[in-house]
Amino acid sequence: MKGVIRLTPIVPGEMQPAVFVDGRIREGFFSGNAAEGRGFPQWALKMFGGDKVHWMRGDVNRKGERHSLCGRVYATDVELFLPGNYSRCKACEKALSVQKRYGASV
Incomplete structure (x- = not known):
């Protein structure tokens, strides 16, 4: 996304206009x-x-992949991008809130 300028603030789950190169x-x-x-x-x-x-969890497996908290997605670091305005996984949100409530580390 180098050279791309967002015209509005990032809102997860909403389409956003942007000026491209x-x-x-x-x-x-x-x-x-x-x-x-x-x-x-x-x-x-x-x-x-x-x-x-x-x-995505902090630990990396032997293949160099990170797994999501919900367990549905795994990828290497080069395949992961910062979140932007895509909607969030509801299963990850729920698992994260349960871990925070009970003081477990992520």
Whole structure:
């Protein structure tokens, strides 16, 4: 998303207009830059097949993949992008709230 300028603040689950490098204004769902393994655990969007952002765990398995809290998504750091305005996974939100309520670490 280098050179792309958002015209409105990011609102999860809502399409947003943005000015692209070619000067055209397009509307759609836009994610942030590549997460590059920084700041996990956090919300992240899987590059391929991602229509929702998931809460990705901080630990990495032997293949170098991170798993989502709901267990439905896994990806390497290069396949994860910052969440942008995509809707959040409801199962991850629920699991995260349960963990926070009982003081478990994510």
